[in-house]
Amino acid sequence: MLRQLKILEFTLSSLLRRKYKNLSLITVYAFTIATLGSVLFLTHALKMEATGSLTTAPELVVQRVAAGRHDLIPTAYTEVISKLPGVASVTPRVWGYYYDSLIKANLTLVGISSYQGDLELLEGRLPDNAEECAIGRGVAIAFGPAIGDDLVLEDSGKSRTVFKITGIFRAESNLLTNDLVVLQEAALRDFFSMDQKLATDLVVQVHNQREIKTLAKKIKYNLPDTRPITRDEILHTYDTLFNWRSGMMLAVAVAALISFCILAWDKATGISAEEKQEIGVLKAIGWETSDVLAVKFWEGTVISLTSFVLGILAAWIHVFAFGAPALVPLLKGWSVLFPEFQLTPAVDFYQVFVLGFLTIVPYLACTVIPSWKTAVTEPEYVMRG
Amino acid sequence: MTRGTIYLIFIAVLLFMTTGLLITSSTGIIDLTEKRQLVQALGITDLSLSSEARYTRHPSQADLFSAFQDFPAAFEHFPTGSIIAPNPVGFFSRVKIQHHSGKQN
Amino acid sequence: MSQLIIVERLHKIYHRHQPDEMTALQDISLQILAGEVVALTGPSGSGKTTLLSLLGCMSRPTSGSIQLRDSNVAKLPERFLAKIRRETFGFVFQQYNLVRDLSVLENVMLPLYPSDQSLREIKKAATAVLDQFELAGMLKKKVKQLSGGEQQRVAIARALVADPEIIIADEPTAHLDSELAQDLLQILAVLNAAGKTIVIATHDPSIYQSSLVQRRFDLRHGRIVEEHSR
């Protein structure tokens, strides 16, 4: 213990002697880890956001598929489904996409029939009549209006429709509501000129949670042109979606890691004559091979541990304090209305562990042989100058 | 004070900070009740993370022909598609029953 | 005086069974008594340094035995040699072999790191030795900022910090002017008076002809050709 502490002391002083070289190594190493860490943190936080808040999403959504495409569903299906045992209620949903050529963005128009009570995350109120609407923060920013102003959209008949804005969703809900325009159901039908007998899809409430899968099968059996989507599947999709994404990012980043290892290898193998002389002196005045190996081990540990912790800290600050500015363009793609989100810090220890494993193990493995090569320098070497 | 002690203190402080941050963010129970209320009221099924096309806006509601359901990956036009998996595993896929396992739901 | 080192029929062959095989030492037998000052002389390439490194347990002979007190060190695994080097020998090298980027104090502390002493004790021991050589004022200075004579004294201080029984010096005056060489002789005389055994490899007559050296072995082509004693 005492011996290791002394050897650590020597290691630190020898690292400090080559401080520019080692600092640059730590910087590159920490940067690699911060990049990987940011990806993991961001995807995990998004995953938690999705799987956490979508637990109250509709238990079962039934779409109609016609000629392989999603089609409007006849409201008559409601009766067929509600007759199935175990179904609590079936509600037709009316919603659709709207492309605004002015701001060149896609909006999601949602029709609600009636909702009593206030929404905590809504500033103002939901629309009471056909001339009113509530909008997401992203829409508000794109169009520039505030509560009380008018939102002008072009309906399918090429005529201007004016909605009075009665509510804007709070920024906290951006990840869910950024591009929403909430209208009354009748107003939405009117806007899209949608038949009264049709709806976008049906939402099915179920008495017993365990029955959802069976019910989905029954609906599919009774109405073969439908496609039921369960809430579990939605959550599962989000779960795997972000796992896959972070896995892929890691796979790409392995390339970066490998090149870093080559750098480390190069650094460790390219022992300068000066360093070899130094190790020779140590051996000559009575250091054992194991002591020199311990120096090298500590060198690797100090560098990788410091870089790892700094990298993780940087990643945390990058993602949770600044909202991942370096990664957002990647996610954003061609979205015009990209939500400005403030992520709730959510970290999976497992991922941090994996990250540590993926970065520290290859580094240490790279340095074993070079450090042994240094450690077995003959003490006699120094006498031959 | 020796360099060793200084370094050990330095790394201990860093580790302490990091684990502190990680622990507060891994166990800190996030209050999602407001968001859940919103989701319930509007019947939201997806995040509004990417709105460039309808199959990226609602990955779980997308058409069967669109990128998410086609596998192996169809040619994709939108950058989001390149980082979101086609046909997420377990999404409407076949269910195989393992013989020696117990119940089937 | 008791016999400290007994060398018998020592051979050292480099790169054995290879095209560049080179015989460095042949059939060397000698004895060194405790408290003696012995010089190894001869032209360069005669095997002085090789013999010195064998005596100092830095390498192992091809055949023959080296008896250090009671144990035969010729057959010991390397890691035990390191311990012996650390505890029994103090080395003064031709090029001083100090770590140029380290401070004077740290250089002198180096031999004691693998010992059982705490860092504070090591520092204390090193400071005490440096004090003796009037180097106390430049503990924090980097070695590369020192003059040749100062470096020489730091190198001797480092050799003495572990309080060794035997001091091994390889061409200690090669880079010194005659005045500094005389200083060195005086230091060695003091050490010898304190009971240290000293083995010096040198071709500097001012050293091996000085009154300090009690016996001298003259080497040619890896053999002892002559033994002078005073």
Add this chain to the structure above:
Amino acid sequence: MILHPGILALLCGSLITVLVMLLASWLGVQILLRWDMSSSSEEQLLLERKTWLVSTLLNYALGFQIFSVVLFIFTAEDIHRLFVGAMCATGSLNANLVGWLVLLVKGILLFAAAFWVVLNRLDQRTEDCPLVRPKYLALVLITPLVVLDLYLQWRYFSGLQPEVITSCCGSLFSAGGDSVASDLAGMPVRQAMLLFFSIIGSYLVVLSFCIVFKASVLRHLLFIVSVLMFFVSIGAVISFISPYIYQMPSHHCPFDMLQANYSYIGYPLYVGLFVATLYGMLPGLCQPLRKYASLRREIDSFEKRWLWVAMAGMLVFLTISCWQMLFGSFKLFGY
């Protein structure tokens, strides 16, 4: 599937270990063939230096193995969500039965590598290194295990099919099944406890005798008791310790306690068990080595420490596993 970060890390790490071990056993073969302690040739010197490389490589490989076992269980825990019906690591392991084999191989490797490192450390402290040949022979035998470990992991992870409905600990460790695991879970608690506490008791007694007396037969006895204790304890964890920890009479999963929900209590528990077993086995294992005079000295100087470490490990294990039994409000006997 393969793109899961944990799986990536495990496979990468194992691949590196295999490479490292192949290198080590290549050096080991050289050492085996040409080692000659009495020679002082340069070749022998080179071989002596190579032993340093091999022991460093092995130390790193053992360190990796420790993390690898943790990571493997962690990963199995993390991917259970991908399987219908799986609720914890057991479910993921059941999804492809190779999973259990991987765990077994990893366990064996952990013990083998730990023994090797300890023997190596002993051997390197002597002047004549009497164990060189057995050591490097053992090394050459461990290497195929490492390769097997990589292969099985690959088989396991590539063979995972997320659509497969798996049984979970609920069904594997439930009293009604017909597997060994369910036999363990279904064992009458009173008998299981009796068995567990009697073996723990005899372990402690033999251990204390070993600390006091020097008889070699005690060491052999301790070895046997340690091995028995290990298996009985694993059984006990499934049978009644885990229900106490989870405070649920039918929850027998040995992995759930490694999760954050149970404040990672499983880690000290298993580490304690591992340490108690390993250090309990060491003195017995070293008895045959006492015929070498140089080793005997080293063994004698280390043995006391090993025994005390074993004692400490056992106390940790015992404290954690019995805490709930003694002080918890939950009672298993009511059911």
